[in-house]
Amino acid sequence: MAEKLQKRSDILTSARALFKENGFHNTKMEDIAQRAGVGKGTLYEYFKNKQEIFDETCIEYVELILEKVEEISRMNISFNEKLLILFKKRKNSMYEDFEKSPIDYIMSYKNIISEKVVKRLFDHILDMNKIMIEIINQGKEEGVVRKDIPSEIIACFVVGTLGEYFNLKMYKQESEFNEEELIFNLLFKGFSVK
Amino acid sequence: MAEKLQKRSDILTSARALFKENGFHNTKMEDIAQRAGVGKGTLYEYFKNKQEIFDETCIEYVELILEKVEEISRMNISFNEKLLILFKKRKNSMYEDFEKSPIDYIMSYKNIISEKVVKRLFDHILDMNKIMIEIINQGKEEGVVRKDIPSEIIACFVVGTLGEYFNLKMYKQESEFNEEELIFNLLFKGFSVK
Amino acid sequence: MAEKLQKRSDILTSARALFKENGFHNTKMEDIAQRAGVGKGTLYEYFKNKQEIFDETCIEYVELILEKVEEISRMNISFNEKLLILFKKRKNSMYEDFEKSPIDYIMSYKNIISEKVVKRLFDHILDMNKIMIEIINQGKEEGVVRKDIPSEIIACFVVGTLGEYFNLKMYKQESEFNEEELIFNLLFKGFSVK
Amino acid sequence: MAEKLQKRSDILTSARALFKENGFHNTKMEDIAQRAGVGKGTLYEYFKNKQEIFDETCIEYVELILEKVEEISRMNISFNEKLLILFKKRKNSMYEDFEKSPIDYIMSYKNIISEKVVKRLFDHILDMNKIMIEIINQGKEEGVVRKDIPSEIIACFVVGTLGEYFNLKMYKQESEFNEEELIFNLLFKGFSVK
DNA sequence: CATGAATGAGGTTTCATTCAT
């Protein structure tokens, strides 16, 4: 039984890697089976079809990120520290599994993910948005974040800045500045001359 | 002759719409032909193959955005006004053709666009980055933008915030706030309590 | 009018060269047109379709060879001399237009030539056979060729030997012997020890 | 396993028959599959593509003939008997599988067989030529064949005569003569009056 | 007459899915 779950998980791991590498249509069921170390027919013992495998990998992707963010949210630390950890986590995973924000991920695959899975994922996005809002609210309570702007908008502001920053890092050389500090400075103080 | 260019353009328009709607692999050559009002064989008079059609639509997509941003950059108006126009343009096209930032667009299709076209598009991204930097520099000269942060980072900050904001708008209801004002306030002043 | 015939001939010349080089199915109408220096549509002014062009080139091929053999047959020279000229003609055209004997030519293309043209060509083959027989008969009358073997069989014997000889020459180096003399010696005296 | 080889062989048998009947370009993959009693996709389990199937049938064709000739060469019989067997074999297969000499076969398909397979086949032709030469040499040793003519030339003489004879038989009625005897007589004694 | 842009029937090939072992 545990073995069954293990094999299922192996298949998903294999599939996720291949989908990420080659996209949905350039990944063959045969490839997934081979990489997972099972026969082609076995895939159909664990999943209805290719679509279902893909859907599962998408759900996993988004849920894993959600989980990580939730974990950070639940930590017993200050707002500033949470923000720093979010930044670091994103940075470390950049060239690994989770280089795309969930929403970009979904947008990339909107023509491929099943309609009903898209809905479920969008719900997760909203969940994540809520968690970000909670973190922002913590900042407000701690007197670190302005209270005159809805937390929702601030969340957007933070997530967007980080996301774009890492996007650019993907195809530009390492810069000479201490960019982490600069980004945080911008988030806190904005770009206007005081 | 003008007619030849027209037909080529018709095909690209048809293709772009279908690729956007259904993705590359779910768009059949027959569909493109039908929508463009030509025969299947005609597509091959104007393009080498499906890949080339797709590549062209990608190039068009990114070049058109680049062009628009360039246009704004060349306008004889203040930094603040340019920022506002960028925001408005992005907002208006949200549910139309250009809902994705060029970089998200490329990332979505990285397994589909030809290698050499990806390179060309990344160059455009850098061009666009340069233009944003020029706009930021104008803000610095006008004494509106802080000079202690590299323009490159600020560009990232502005573009990311706007991008994420519009991403979220795509699947959330219209809010009650005057969000435009709030976003700008954040960009200028940051989220920290003064 | 003469111009019309000229253009028709140009097309056939172009077609024959391409068919020989690339075969029927790898020769495109466009190629024929281009090489003949006319438009693609023009081909259809002079020929019903691709098949007809091909058929014509085949007919030309076989008729030209037939003509040459007839010409030799009509010459006012001895059997021995005729045999020598046949040999020389075949040798000279070996790497040129007429490297295949008519019958090999037809066999190569039996799936491509129109049924009715095949019949016509086979008639030509029989005509050619008859001419060969006449030449053999002349040899008999001159007292040079044995009378106890039907001329038909001797014709076969001569044509086959020459044909195979030139076939082999096509992919083997030039030999050191005076092969011409040896071949003739064989034809005249056979291979048995006297 | 044996079954796998069997199916592969079935496909080749089906393909060879169809190629022979209709040529390469008029034989559809669907036809081959149907005649072999398998699905279209199955062809691609056993062969890379149509070209490979064709190449294999060509190789088989030439190798089978080579094998038969080798077999005759190895027999413990006299030169005269070998010559007779060669004649009989060729005669019997005339309207069956092997109606064309290997070289004619290759020449017919020179635009279709893969370059590298053509080379391989030409090597077989040379092998076959060597075997014929050995047979001729045996005749010389037995004192039946003249020693003043290179065996290579005599081989050409024998093969060509037989080939042409059977070519002609293909489209002419059965004759009244004992042609076998006449042909052999010619080969041995030539056509000159003694 | 001459042309070549437009066409679409028809071919090869791929690959998700099935099912007998």
Add this chain to the structure above:
DNA sequence: GATGAATGAAACCTCATTCAT
């Protein structure tokens, strides 16, 4: 349960032929 050989629908692309200019 696990497998992978077999399948055939579906997609891309070619090219002979047409016909408006």
